[in-house]
Amino acid sequence: MATRTMSPVLLLGGSGQVGARAAKALRRLHPDLPIAIAGRDARRASEVAAEVGGPTTATAADVGRDDLGLERGASFSAVVALVKDEASNAVKRAQADGVPHVAFSDAVGEIGPVVAHALARPTRAPILMLGHAFGGAATLAALHLAQELQRVDAIAIGCVVDADDRGGPALQAAFEQEAQSGQAPLALQGGKWTWLLGDAATRRFVDGEGVERVGRAMPLPDVVSLGAATDAREIRVDIATRDAATGGAGHVTELIIEVSGRRHDGAGARLRYDIVDTDGLARLSAYGAVIATERLLGLAGGPPVGPGLYLPESVLDPARVVARLEELGARVRRTGQRL
Numbered sequence: 625m626a627t628r629t630m631s632p633v634l635l636l637g638g639s640g641q642v643g644a645r646a647a648k649a650l651r652r653l654h655p656d657l658p659i660a661i662a663g664r665d666a667r668r669a670s671e672v673a674a675e676v677g678g679p680t681t682a683t684a685a686d687v688g689r690d691d692l693g694l695e696r697g698a699s700f701s702a703v704v705a706l707v708k709d710e711a712s713n714a715v716k717r718a719q720a721d722g723v724p725h726v727a728f729s730d731a732v733g734e735i736g737p738v739v740a741h742a743l744a745r746p747t748r749a750p751i752l753m754l755g756h757a758f759g760g761a762a763t764l765a766a767l768h769l770a771q772e773l774q775r776v777d778a779i780a781i782g783c784v785v786d787a788d789d790r791g792g793p794a795l796q797a798a799f800e801q802e803a804q805s806g807q808a809p810l811a812l813q814g815g816k817w818t819w820l821l822g823d824a825a826t827r828r829f830v831d832g833e834g835v836e837r838v839g840r841a842m843p844l845p846d847v848v849s850l851g852a853a854t855d856a857r858e859i860r861v862d863i864a865t866r867d868a869a870t871g872g873a874g875h876v877t878e879l880i881i882e883v884s885g886r887r888h889d890g891a892g893a894r895l896r897y898d899i900v901d902t903d904g905l906a907r908l909s910a911y912g913a914v915i916a917t918e919r920l921l922g923l924a925g926g927p928p929v930g931p932g933l934y935l936p937e938s939v940l941d942p943a944r945v946v947a948r949l950e951e952l953g954a955r956v957r958r959t960g961q962r963l
C-alpha cells in the first residue's frame with residue numbers, strides 16, 4: 625500500500641510517554657506514513673512531531689470535547705487513543721469517519737462503553753480493545769507459547785518495572801483512580817472468574833536475572849482475552865517493581881510469560897518467554913500499540929481489518945508479534961521445562 629497518500633494516523637496523546645514512543649516506532653516501521661501528533665498542548669505536540677520527522681504533523685486536540693477540538697474537515701486514516709477516551713469521543717469520531725480505532729486505556733472493568741459503542745454501530749469501523757498489558761504484547765506472546773501445547777492449564781504474566789518508572793501523568797492518574805475506586809483485579813482461578821482480594825492479589829515470580837519478585841495483580845483485559853482463546857483454568861497478570869532506581873534512559877522493563885500444560889505427545893511442560901526492553905514501560909507498551917495499528921490499517925500481516933469489535937488476538941498473529949517486538953529492539957528469550 626502507498627502509505628504516503630493516506631490521511632494521517634491520528635495519535636491522540638501522541639505527545640505523551642507512550643505516544644511519542646509509538647510515533648517514533650511507527651515512523652521506523654513506515655517511513656512514509658503520515659502521522660498526526662495530538663494533545664491539548666499544541667507546542668509540545670509540535671516538538672514531538674519534529675523529533676519524529678518525515679510526514680508528521682501536530683495538532684491541538686482534547687478528548688473531552690465532542691469534536692475532539694480538531695479542525696473542521698480534518699481527515700484521518702485511524703484514531704489511536706493513547707489517552708483515556710473518558711467521554712467516548714474518540715471512538716465516536718472513528719465510527720463517524722469509518723476508520724479504525726484503538727482503545728488503549730481501558731482496564732477490564734472499564735470496557736463497557738467501548739463495547740457498547742461498537743455493538744451499537746457494528747458496521748461502522750473496526751474497534752480494537754487494547755487496554756492489555758504492553759498493548760497486547762503479553763497476550764500475543766502467551767498465545768505463541770500456547771500453540772505448542774495441546775492443552776493449556778495455566779497462564780501467568782509478570783511485568784517488572786523500575787520503582788521510579790510510573791509512566792506519564794495520564795497513567796499515574798489511571799493508577800490513582802483504580803486505587804480509589806477499590807477495583808479488585810480479575811483473574812481466572814480454578815476455572816472461575818475471581819476478583820482478587822487481600823493476599824490473593826499478590827504472586828511471587830522469578831525475573832530474568834533469577835531474582836524473586838513480589839507482584840500485584842492488575843485488572844487488565846489480558847485475562848479475558850486468554851480465557852476466551854484457551855482452555856486455561858488459571859490466568860492472571862501481575863506487576864512487580866524493581867528497587868534499583870536506574871532512572872531516565874537507564875530504565876529496564878521485563879515481561880515474563882509462563883504457560884503450562886500438555887504437549888501434543890502428552891508430556892507436561894512449562895514454557896516461558898522473557899521479553900526485555902531497555903526503556904520504561906511506555907516503550908514496550910508503544911510497541912504493542914504500533915503493531916496493532918499497522919495491522920488494522922493493513923500495513924503488515926494481512927489486508928485492512930473490516931468493521932467490528934476486536935481483541936488483539938482476533939487480528940494479530942502471535943509469531944508475527946513476537947518477531948516484530950524483536951525487530952523493534954526488545955530482547956526475547958524462550959525457555960521451557962518438562963513437568
Ligand SMILES: NC(=O)c1ccc[n+]([C@@H]2O[C@H](COP(=O)([O-])OP(=O)(O)OC[C@H]3O[C@@H](n4cnc5c(N)ncnc54)[C@H](OP(=O)(O)O)[C@@H]3O)[C@@H](O)[C@H]2O)c1
Nearest residue numbers: 637639640641642663664665686687758759791792793794
Ligand atoms: N495498554 C497499555 O499497554 C498501556 C500502557 C501504558 C499506558 N497506558 C495508557 O496510556 C495512556 C497514556 O499514558 P502515558 O504514560 O503516555 O501518559 P502521559 O505521558 O501523561 O501522556 C498523555 C498524553 O495524552 C495527552 N492528553 C492528556 N489529556 C488529554 C486530553 N484531554 N485530550 C487530548 N490529549 C490529552 C497528553 O498531552 P497534553 O497534556 O498536552 O494534552 C499526552 O500527550 C494512559 O491512559 C494510560 O492508562 C496503556
